[in-house]
Structures are given as C-alpha cells and as structure tokens.
Amino acid sequence: MTSPxxxxxxxxxxxxxxxxxxxxxxxxxxxxxxxYVGPGDDAAVIRTPKGHVVVSTDxxxxxxxxxxxxxSALEIGHKAAAxxxxxxxxxxxxxxxxxxxxxxxxDLPVQWALDLADGIAAEAALVGAxxxxxxxxxxxxxxxxxxxxxxxxxxPVLRSGASAGEVVAIAGRQGWAAAGLxxxxxxxxxxxxxxxxxxxxxxxxxxxxxxxHGGATAMIDVSDGLLADVGHIASDSGVAIDIxxxxxxxxxxxxxxxxxxGVDPLEFVLGGGEDHAIVATFPADAVLxxxxxxxxxxAAGEGVTVDGTTYDGPTGHAHF
Amino acid sequence: MTSPxxxxxxxxxxxxxxxxxxxxxxxxxxxxxxxYVGPGDDAAVIRTPKGHVVVSTDxxxxxxxxxxxxxSALEIGHKAAAxxxxxxxxxxxxxxxxxxxxxxxxDLPVQWALDLADGIAAEAALVGAxxxxxxxxxxxxxxxxxxxxxxxxxxPVLRSGASAGEVVAIAGRQGWAAAGLxxxxxxxxxxxxxxxxxxxxxxxxxxxxxxxHGGATAMIDVSDGLLADVGHIASDSGVAIDIxxxxxxxxxxxxxxxxxxGVDPLEFVLGGGEDHAIVATFPADAVLxxxxxxxxxxAAGEGVTVDGTTYDGPTGHAHF
Numbered sequence: 116m117t118s119p120x121x122x123x124x125x126x127x128x129x130x131x132x133x134x135x136x137x138x139x140x141x142x143x144x145x146x147x148x149x150x151y152v153g154p155g156d157d158a159a160v161i162r163t164p165k166g167h168v169v170v171s172t173d174x175x176x177x178x179x180x181x182x183x184x185x186x187s188a189l190e191i192g193h194k195a196a197a198x199x200x201x202x203x204x205x206x207x208x209x210x211x212x213x214x215x216x217x218x219x220x221x222d223l224p225v226q227w228a229l230d231l232a233d234g235i236a237a238e239a240a241l242v243g244a245x246x247x248x249x250x251x252x253x254x255x256x257x258x259x260x261x262x263x264x265x266x267x268x269x270x271p272v273l274r275s276g277a278s279a280g281e282v283v284a285i286a287g288r289q290g291w292a293a294a295g296l297x298x299x300x301x302x303x304x305x306x307x308x309x310x311x312x313x314x315x316x317x318x319x320x321x322x323x324x325x326x327x328h329g330g331a332t333a334m335i336d337v338s339d340g341l342l343a344d345v346g347h348i349a350s351d352s353g354v355a356i357d358i359x360x361x362x363x364x365x366x367x368x369x370x371x372x373x374x375x376x377g378v379d380p381l382e383f384v385l386g387g388g389e390d391h392a393i394v395a396t397f398p399a400d401a402v403l404x405x406x407x408x409x410x411x412x413x414a415a416g417e418g419v420t421v422d423g424t425t426y427d428g429p430t431g432h433a434h435f
Numbered sequence: 436m437t438s439p440x441x442x443x444x445x446x447x448x449x450x451x452x453x454x455x456x457x458x459x460x461x462x463x464x465x466x467x468x469x470x471y472v473g474p475g476d477d478a479a480v481i482r483t484p485k486g487h488v489v490v491s492t493d494x495x496x497x498x499x500x501x502x503x504x505x506x507s508a509l510e511i512g513h514k515a516a517a518x519x520x521x522x523x524x525x526x527x528x529x530x531x532x533x534x535x536x537x538x539x540x541x542d543l544p545v546q547w548a549l550d551l552a553d554g555i556a557a558e559a560a561l562v563g564a565x566x567x568x569x570x571x572x573x574x575x576x577x578x579x580x581x582x583x584x585x586x587x588x589x590x591p592v593l594r595s596g597a598s599a600g601e602v603v604a605i606a607g608r609q610g611w612a613a614a615g616l617x618x619x620x621x622x623x624x625x626x627x628x629x630x631x632x633x634x635x636x637x638x639x640x641x642x643x644x645x646x647x648h649g650g651a652t653a654m655i656d657v658s659d660g661l662l663a664d665v666g667h668i669a670s671d672s673g674v675a676i677d678i679x680x681x682x683x684x685x686x687x688x689x690x691x692x693x694x695x696x697g698v699d700p701l702e703f704v705l706g707g708g709e710d711h712a713i714v715a716t717f718p719a720d721a722v723l724x725x726x727x728x729x730x731x732x733x734a735a736g737e738g739v740t741v742d743g744t745t746y747d748g749p750t751g752h753a754h755f
Contacts (some may be wrong), residue, residue: 117436124723133563133698139511142625151487151591152526152591152593155594155671156526156591156593156594156671157491157521157522157523157525157526157594157596157654157656158487158489158490158491158522158523158525158528158583158653159486159489159490159491159589160487160488160490160526161487161489161490161593162487163483163484163488164483164484164488165488166483167480167481167483167637168481168482168483168484168488168584169470169478169479169480169572170478170479170480170481170532170534170567170568171477171478171479171534171568172534172535172536172537172569172580172582173536173566173570174537174538174566174570174571174572174574174580175572176538176573176575176578179572179574180572202477202478203478203497204480205477206472206476206477206478206480208478211540213754214490214491214492214582216492216494216580217494218491218494218496218578223494234637247490248490248491248492248729249492250492250493250494252494252495252496252499252500253496253499254494254496254499254576254578255496255576256574256575256576258494258496258538258574258578258580260492260494260578260580260650262490262534262538262580262582263478264476264488264584265492265658271471271472271476271478271480273472273476274475274476275476275479284642294547295576324677334477335477351475351476361478376527417721
C-alpha cells in the first residue's frame, strides 16, 4: 500500500513543511469500515463500537526504544504499531483505529517519515485497524506517540483474575526478540531470523480474543520480560505463579545464539520482552485455545518462581 | 484534587524511578463513571459510548509548545489538556477520557511531573473526562503526548459543511492568548489577564455541543489563528468567507497591549490562536446558540477576506 514519494530525493522535513508532509502521510493511511471521519478535521470519528472501547498508548523515543541505525523506518513503524496493538490483544479486544504523533528534527529525511507511516499502516492492516489521526511537530529527537483504540465485545480480561489451581499458558514466540537484541548489541547481524524478530515482532494477534472466548481468567502481553509480566498477573491477582522451564522448547536459533554468546538461552525466554507473546491463565480443566501451551501453574501465595525456586537471572528492565 | 508529594524535596525522576512515579501520577487521576477499567492494565476500557467515538491527539514539545520558565507545570497541564478537549468540542462531541504520554529527562523534578498531572486532571474534570492511561519514558526534552476520546451523540459537525448564504459565528474569547504571548515575548508579565489567557486558556466547552444541537453546518476550534482556521472551513467547504471586523468588540486589555506594543489589536483577534474559541457556520435564519455572536458571512467562491478585501497581516503559524 506504499505510495511514491513525490518530493525530491534527499528532501527533509524542513524542505517540505508540515502541511505538505501531512498530506503525503495521510495518503498512506487507508480508512477502513470502522472509520466515520478520518484524518483532516478537528478530530476523527470512529463508529459506535461493539461493546466497550479499549485504549492504550505508548511513547517511543529515538535511541531508547529504537535506533535508526539498527532498523529501517518501515520496521520501526511496524514495531511501534505492534506493541500498541498487542495491548489491545491482551485485553481480549479488537483494534479499530490508531492515532500517531510524530516529533522530528527538521533535517529528518521525508522518506524516513513516509516509510514509518507505511510500516504503521501495514501493521495496523494486519488486524483491520486504520490510522485515523495524528500530529506532526518539530522536536530535537524523533519521538513517536501511538494510541490505539479497540472494541471489546465481551468482558475484557484483566491482569487481576487469576486463581490458585489454574494453569498459565502462552501463545506466540518467546525470547526471540531478546536474543535478537543480544546479537545486535554485540555488533552482529545474524541469525537473521532473531534480528528480524527484534526489529519487527510478530505478535499472535488472534490469541487475545481466542483466550477471552476460551475462558481466560487473567491475561497480559509480554513486553517487559516474561517473568516480570507474569509477576504483574501474580501481584494484581494476589497469587503465586511457578513457571516450568521444561515446558519451553528451546528453538534452534536461541540455542545457537546462547552458545555463541555464552548465555543460557533460557535467559532469553524467561527475561525477554518485545515478542509480545500473550500469557493467560485458565482453569485447570479448560481446553486451551489454539496456539496456547501450558508453561506453569497458579498457586496460593505471592511472587513468581521458576521450577519451584527463586530465579536470579535477568527478569526485565526499568525505564529511568 | 491535588495529592501531597511523598518524595523528598528536590527529588528527580531518576531518583524515584518509573514505577514509583507512575503510582503517584495515577493517584491524581480520578476515574469517572465513563471508566470501566482505568490505569494499570494492558489497556484502559471505556464504557460503550453514546453514539460514535471521537478521538484527537496532540504532541507538545518543550520550548516549542510550552516553556518551563514562562508557565508552571500546573498551567502547562491545563493548557495541554485544553487544546485536545477543544478538538472534541469542535466536533460537537463530549470528552470522556484521555491518555497521556510523558517523555522527560531524568533530572526533571518529580514535583513538576506531579503538577503537570494535576493540571491535566483538573482541566479534564471541567468536562467530566478522566485520565485513563498513559506512558512514561526517558527523553532528552520534555514531550507531552495527549489523546482525548469522546462520544458524539448526534452527527459530528465537520469543517466541510458550510454553504453560501450562511453566517459565521464565534463563541469564546478571541485574541487574548495571542496578546498574552506578545506581552511575554517582549519580557513583560502584564496585563496579567492576557498572560493568564495565554498560559491557561479557557475554551468555551459548552459551545460545541450547543452549536451541534443548534444547527451548525460547519465548525472548528481556533488553534492556528482565526483567519487560518476560518480558511480551513472555507477550503474544506468550497466556499468563501468574509469576516467583519466591526463585529469584534476590542476588549480593553487588547487595546492597552496594542497601544503599548505599537500593534493594531485587531491583529491579535484575526491572527491569534490558542484561545480555542469555537467558530461555526449557521443558516442565516438560525437563532444562534447562547454564547455565539456573528462575525462574518459565507459566500460562493473561495478564500477568506476581511471587510471585503484581502488581509495582509499575520494569519497564523506553520510548524516546520
């Protein structure tokens, strides 16, 4: 769905101006059937949702959340949209629309902004959502502010609903993005499949709604790190969770990178975020929805253990 | 609605950490009846709206959209929320909820972030809206990303609905913020009422819904400048608009500042933005809703004129 760049090669945002660029950006955002009024008015209007409205927002800052020398603008756009869409997924909702604020220095190439828009639009299209509005302004560093709206036809699945005796299950790849980041951080570019997983995650977008319909009692997407995010379910639900490492098949690329970097590949799985896997708890007798596999159990108590004991590896990251 | 700051005097974001600060920020955001799930989960959930969902977003960057030495964090919070709430107003909608992304350097005083939150929450409370979610991250400069959601019970009033023969009307103060900015830009601090109007605008929040119910055919909020924004109605509606300067009462403070700075006070009125006045077009025989006064007429043609001729004063501002 990419449109050509009508500006001279090498043109920057300062050359083109805000209004010229907004017009070109908007061409990249196809408006789906959810949209009543798209970009260009004081606000966008989304048709009355099925059920409640779900909303999530993220602010991404250059060199902190993404690096222009590590990933293309297209990949950064995909990833920025993915991490917000994943939050709607983790509530059992369906994303309908996004707004995008872009702050950028005047010397940013216009092509970069257009590619970013293409990436966001393409990722949103995977779930049928449209970019309906945004804002463009000058800033000293590139910042991307994305808000996603969705609809939640049945009751949203919160982090707080897990009970002792239930099982913990996961859908989606886990640990690949962390391994890819470790590779990039050491200055390597392969295994390519892991680097790609870091640069452009592939969240299991069908999993959230399936889990909600399949009786999930609590749910979260893995963005800070598996144990950290499982810990949010444990603390919000007032329960203890034990993760069983033998339930993870250590994918070949994870083993290869672990061996190459001298790291236990389980660290990528247990500490890794950004694959946006979905973790949910289910009653012990539930039939797990397609794509989910059991990785642990819920018990009375508090905190997260691994194979019954405290885990002392990396579990996630803080932001200040 | 302000909570005490529990941190040591002079504490910075780096001292307190992301999670500690998020907890304190969240305390400042009272959750109204629209909110089904507030801050703290993967996403917030807003109850099914009356009618369609309206959404608007703005990205504000330090020293471009606000200056920490010109206005307090409380005032900046009020203003940041106001300019988004005004966009919902300009559609004829009712705001229900906001998300706030804050990017900040680690040496930002915690008190500043808390005051910002208080300002946003207080402004949102004026229209019954709640801050339901957000994101906090490190950045090299302070950036504030606000998205407002609202509901639109009747058809939204777009910029594109004006027809020849209608009248143009305005609700709210116009030109005060621009005059306040001119005062601050010259290093003065008075007339205080104008400086306050720039630092903390008072949009006519009731006007949008009244206009929508009162038969408005097109509507916009004045944020770029009166003539620039009237120009958006003209171009989107495919009509010409003439503004009659004699319809404006030049308020005393505007005259005083005009005289002191050697500026025609009409320039503040015609070129000024940021008061977030509401401009709407109505059929010629309509009874204008409370608070609206006629300032011009719609005719066949294109472009905006002032008293029948081209205006060559300042009409607004571009962003790159």
